[in-house]
Every structure is written in structure tokens, then in C-alpha cells.
Amino acid sequence: MSVIDHTGLRLPAGLARRTAAYGPSFWAGLDSLFGLHPDIIYFGGGVPSQELIPVERLRYASDLAWADAPAALDYGEVAGYRPLRHLIADRMTAQGTLVDAGQVVVTNGSQQAIDLAARLLLNPGDAVVVEAPTFIDAIRSFAAYEATFLEVPVDQDGMRIDALREVLRGAAIPPKLIYTIPTFQNPSGTSLSLSRRHELLDVAREHGLAVIEDDPYGELRYDGDPLPSLRSLDPHVIYLGTFSKTIAPGLRVGWVAAPEHLLELFRMAKEGTDIHTARIVTRTVFHAAEGFLDDHVAGLRAVYRARREVLLETLAAEMPAGLRWSRPDGGFFVWVELPETINASELLPMAAANGVIFLPGSGFYPNPATGGSHALRLNFSALPEDRIREGIRRLAAVIR
């Protein structure tokens, strides 16, 4: 029963089917592009600006965290450090989403929360409704649970609920859940309007669908009034939050605010996966955030708002006719639609040779054949204003 592959290695009798989801990394595919120009301007990030990471505050917080050693170096706190869970719940509640600390399970970033939610909800072949385009790594997380995808297009008001209803009517398999990034969506930058929020939840109730609300960017609003979270409108929503965009991604601390009937399962799944998140790190994030995070986020908003303006102004000034782009009220991204004559994946190596890298749109579709060929995502959070200007000039030159 041993299987010999072409390299002569003995393989296990067979890999799991789900490994089909682990094809070459989208991100790894970008690596070769960085050698094409000595001074690449990288619009591909989905990260806070490195100089805005509050390093001194975190070092201070880390010192406080270590005061809990050695007890905090033992196993414990499957759901996460209690004061951090209270801080999360209090901030969510202050922002209009009533959540109790007992409903919070701390995870290694919201990526792990997506994985745990998929683990609890999906059998092989189950269908997941997603925005098209949507977050690359969420697609892979669901694919690793052998999900199929139902894609619903977005417009300037987020997921099109008319299209959602149509997709559900035509679905060969009734889907299990809706995964949505309703606020400052990755990659489109658009937000689901208030009326559509209610409609989406109505549809979910009608069809018995679970709803995962992924909200990494919600606090980073630059214009207009906050929209209520889906979770604030329906306590059955599985809400995912993270400190990756407001404090630092490399610390890997996020959370799920789970509905009551899934709460114990989230705890069990977290324990079964990696027992708990590193306790020194959850303490560090708590001490960094307490009495600091609101002001810090206000500072981030000011910087990112200005960068967004520079990006939008430079796009308007430099880009030839025939391109359109989103005007996000927050978050990190602008989605650019190219003329039908330009394929973004083919454009990318030319752009890289000219010193600029973006993410081509097709990566954001579960089935790259369905869309994104003529679109690209630009990040504006991670680059200083002058680099944004220069990068867009370079990109416009290639497109022209």
C-alpha cells in the first residue's frame, strides 16, 4: 500500500482531501517580484504602518505581563486572560455591540477564529456564502474544511442582498453559513448599508444560516457615522475581532464573540487545537490596550485618513480614463477596476519591474475564473504619503 512518488519518496497512503486547499501560497507567489526593481513600493499589505505600532507602550505592557510569571507560564485560561476578555467586551459594548466577557474566546488573531468557526460548522461539501471579492485567507480557511462557495457580488453598499437571494434560490446545496466583512470590506473597501444589514440578517433567519461577521477594520473609520455591527442586531452572529490592525499583527491576538449556543464549543475547539493563546502575550495586549487603545486608534485614524486622501487624490490625478475605484470610509484598502483590456495578473510583473506591487483581484475570488481579472487591491495604511504618491505615479505610467 506504500505509494512511491516521482522523487522516490515514500508517501503516506494518501493525504487528506483537504490538502487541495493548500496549493502554493498566494503570498509566496509574490516573492519573486521583489527582485524586479531596486526600490519596490508595496501596496500589497494588509497591515498597520510599522512606525505606528506602539512599541514603547507594548514594552511597558510586556513588563507588567511578566510580573504574573511563573503562574502565567503554566497551562491555563483556555478562553483567554480574563481582564482582556473584559476589556474586549467593554469596548465592544461601548461601541454599541452588547457583549459579555463570558462570550469572548481569545484566539491567535481572527484567522484562527475563522478556522475554529469553520471547524464547528462545516462538513465536507457544505456551502459557504461569501462576498465576491473577499478575504484571501478566509477562502483558504473554508476550503481547508472542503467547503464549496456561493459568491455574492458587492457594490458601493456592500453585499448585494438581491443577488444573495438569487444565489440562495439557485443553490444546488443549501449553504450553511454566510461569511461577511460588512465594514470596510477586504478587498473592496465598501461597507454594508444599514438597510442591507437588516436584510442580510433576515435572509439568514429565513434560511437558517449562521453568520460570521469578520470585523478587523471596524474601528478604523475616517468618515461618517458608525454602522451597527451585525452582532449588535442579532446575538446569534459569530463576531470576529482582532488587535492585528489596531495594535500589531505579529502578536497574533484576536477573538470571537460567540453566540451562547456555540460558546462552549468554541472553547473546546480552541483547547483541542492549541490549548490556549500564549498567556504572556494576552497579558501584554491587555496592559497595552487598557487606558490607551482608544486614543491610539484615534491617532491611527488621523494618519490613515490622510493617507487615504493622498491615495484617492493621486489616483484621480494620475490614472487614465476608464479606471474606477472605491472610496472607502475606513479600513485599509481601495479596490481599482481596470478597463476590460487590462488583465491585472499580467499587469503585475510589468508594474513590479517599474517599482510597484499591488494584489491582483482574481486572488480574492474563491473561483478565480469568476472575477477579479480586471481589478486590483491597493493598501494605503502601510505607506507614507510620499510613497503612495510615487507608487501611484509608477502604476499609472505602466497602465498608460
Added chain:
Amino acid sequence: MSVIDHTGLRLPAGLARRTAAYGPSFWAGLDSLFGLHPDIIYFGGGVPSQELIPVERLRYASDLAWADAPAALDYGEVAGYRPLRHLIADRMTAQGTLVDAGQVVVTNGSQQAIDLAARLLLNPGDAVVVEAPTFIDAIRSFAAYEATFLEVPVDQDGMRIDALREVLRGAAIPPKLIYTIPTFQNPSGTSLSLSRRHELLDVAREHGLAVIEDDPYGELRYDGDPLPSLRSLDPHVIYLGTFSKTIAPGLRVGWVAAPEHLLELFRMAKEGTDIHTARIVTRTVFHAAEGFLDDHVAGLRAVYRARREVLLETLAAEMPAGLRWSRPDGGFFVWVELPETINASELLPMAAANGVIFLPGSGFYPNPATGGSHALRLNFSALPEDRIREGIRRLAAVIR
């Protein structure tokens, strides 16, 4: 399609089948016992002694780690901090297991490495060969991938290979992999003899089975000469290591030394699960371990050897006739077999009321009906010698 449960909550159209693995936590079930006596002596741990956690060294290491901020606070290092991977590979190689840093993927403890291995190898219904008894949380990890189990009994030389061959002959489903803790096994304390190591690998080759070697305790040898790791005898073995037992479990840093044909898949699965392990923590573990860990482990060995002696001596002095126990050459555990007239799960609340808690044996069997009813696991690493003596006296009194 909405489903209303008995509490009136709306449930998703259905949970994943795998959630059957997430029944009540074995550990949570112990909580109520701690109230039964004002001074519980807890033999249930699988942890290093808290006073032996090198807190000062870790704080020094943490300061060095923070010197890499803010770069180390961004996303990065899916496979783990390169110097840590080199340190792991160099230590394994020095201990006789030739591994290259490029083959190492850092994980959140070996628990996550078990999860990733199961993720890459198991389809629902696939069978996994395990020692009976075996590590509780490994059972749950595999069960969460809807595995079935083939149990192979252990004796004083570890997994019985004659029984393994018999199990394979009788298997309705040819298994996919063997999960083994060959050295200072949890919970039995026994080690697989050298000849059986070769035989186990022969059987795996004959049947095309993947082998996962879980080795959390291998460095903690108190008697005799080291046995070669399975991985040192066959580079196709998936080797799991951890710093949880030698440095601190709460930091959640372990690793997999993956065979070449699975290496990229382990990296992709890690990235797809939680992107990477917290980079400040992997740096902290590196700086703590470098130039320190070998001496530290030597110190641990001296303390734990003495505690094992006290446990074994007190068992011999206090226990009535009719009990048998393992005599481990290393690790953390002694496995005690009770007379057939005593059920360990029924004994436990009586023992707790008398001030002592152990882990009943049936938790260590995938199917609790198959064994462990008349056995229990005692940890000796986490308790001072006088507490071990007093705890065994209390337990013996209850058994008598």
C-alpha cells in the same frame, strides 16, 4: 430550515459532525473535585514544576526579543523564527536525530502540531493506530478529524508490536497512520525498546503508514542511555517536539520536524490556521534556550529523578498488595494498575475528599470501555517531595 433547540435558541442548520469530539472537557470534569478538601494534592498535572520555570532567564530573553520590535510585530516567519529553527535542529542533531532547520515548522506547542498533522493526513473515517492508553488530548485532536482508532496495548517495552500486527490484520479499515509517544509515554511512562522501534518502522513501511512520533519528554531521562528517536531511524517520521516540558507550557512553543514531502504542506497548513506563532514569543524562547537549555534540562533531570524516586519508594511503602505500577526511566508519569475490584473513576471522588486527585485511566483510551477502569496516572514532576509522600499516603489510605 432554522432549527430551534430546547432552549429556544436558533441553531445553525447543523453543526459539523466533528463537534462530537468536543464533548465535555476531561479537564473541566475535574474542577468540581477541588472543593472536596481544603488542601488538595494534585497528581493530575502534565507540567513542569512551577518553581523550576526559568523566569529570570525568560525575562532576560524577552528583553532581547523586544529589541526586534517593531519589525517582529508585523506578520512574518510562517515557519517560525529562523534562529529558533536552527537551535531546534542543532539540538536534535546533537542528540542523534539529524534534522535541518529548513525541516522545522514552529507551532503553538505540539498540540497544534498534532492538529496540523491530522489535518494533512486524515479524511473522515480514516483510522489511526494509537497506544492504549495514550495522550488524552491527542485522542481528541484525531477525533476532531473524525478519525477512528485502532488501539494497541503497551507493556514495559512500549507498544506491543505483535499486537500491532494483529490489529492491522484484523482492521476493517486499513489505518492511515500510527501516533506514538515512544519515549516515557504519556500516561504509561514506558519506552519503546530499540528492537521494537525498528519493528514499528518496518510495520509502517510494509503497510504504508505515516508515523507521528510525539516526543515531549525525550530529554527528561533519569536512568539509562538514550534510545534513538524513530525520526533518527527513518526520515519519513513526523517528529513533534515542544518546549512546554523543558521551559514553560504557557508560552505555547513547539515544533514539527516534517519529512520533506510534507514540509511545504505543514507550512501552508500553519499559515492557513493562524498565520504564524507570536514572533515575540518565538524570539523569547530562542534567547532563553541559547547557551542555557542544556544546563537547565540537566537541572530538571536531577530534581525530577529525585521526585520519581520518592514516588516509587512511597508507593512501595504505602500501597497494599494487589497494585502494580510502571517504573519509568524518564518523563513525568507513573501508571498504576489497581486490583480488578477497584474502579479508578469511582475511587476518584473518595480520593479527592481525602485530599488527593489523580487522573483515572479510562480517559486515556479512545474508547473508555476498552480499558483503564482499574488504572490511574500519577504525575511526579509538579510536586515537591514532601507533597508526593503525603499525597501517596492519602491515596493509599483510601485504597486500603
